[in-house]
Amino acid sequence: MSSESVLADLLRRVEVLEAEADIRRIQARYMFLCDTPMPEADVTDDSRRVELILDLYTEDAVWEGVGEYYDNQFGRAEGKDAIRRHFEGFWGSRQDPALLLNAHYLTSEQINVDGDTATGQWIHMQPWLFADGTGLLRSSRLYNTFRRENGVWLITRTRTENVFVAPLPDNFAEAFPSASVLMRG
Numbered sequence: 001m002s003s004e005s006v007l008a009d010l011l012r013r014v015e016v017l018e019a020e021a022d023i024r025r026i027q028a029r030y031m032f033l034c035d036t037p038m039p040e041a042d043v044t045d046d047s048r049r050v051e052l053i054l055d056l057y058t059e060d061a062v063w064e065g066v067g068e069y070y071d072n073q074f075g076r077a078e079g080k081d082a083i084r085r086h087f088e089g090f091w092g093s094r095q096d097p098a099l100l101l102n103a104h105y106l107t108s109e110q111i112n113v114d115g116d117t118a119t120g121q122w123i124h125m126q127p128w129l130f131a132d133g134t135g136l137l138r139s140s141r142l143y144n145t146f147r148r149e150n151g152v153w154l155i156t157r158t159r160t161e162n163v164f165v166a167p168l169p170d171n172f173a174e175a176f177p178s179a180s181v182l183m184r185g
Contacts (some may be wrong), residue, residue, distance in 0.1 A: 030155070042184075050091065057154055070140075107124070118146040144159060
């Protein structure tokens with residue numbers, strides 16, 4: 001093998017590793033921005049949160065819930081404007097009882113890069129705690145696609161399918177923050 005081909009192979013392998021790291025960060029940032037209370041410093045309203053989430057997507061992106069449980073709950077949003085409306089409907093509406101805590105935990109990661117496109121699969125768990133003391137534990141499978149545009153990786157599709165939703169015992173968590181100060185000061 002010539003030194004040029006060795007160098008070309010190493011460069012390709014480094015590019016794949018960098019793409020995987022970028023995609024991992026994008027997916028984790030998306031989940032972080034969806035957490036409640038909002039942990040991002042200086043994001044005091046949900047409209048700013050929605051715009052930060054949309055910054056992670058391509059213009060032609062699709063966000064969809066699939067399968068027998070999520071089809072009717074989440075549906076399908078095509079394009080950034082539709083995705084914006086989806087999230088505005090989630091955070092813009094007053095939930096009763098109010099959502100006090102929602103945290104996303106990602107696991108079982110698989111990222112496959114093919115040039116300027118990639119797929120990523122994860123399983124995620126998230127507890128939901130409400131003001132009336134009730135809570136639930138939700139788990140979903142994610143199958144997302146990504147595209148590199150102008151050197152930047154973006155989400156082209158978020159596809160989520162329910163694994164299970166289970167009630168948590170009333171007053172499951174005794175201590176949790178009313179606001180996040182993690183990234184402040």
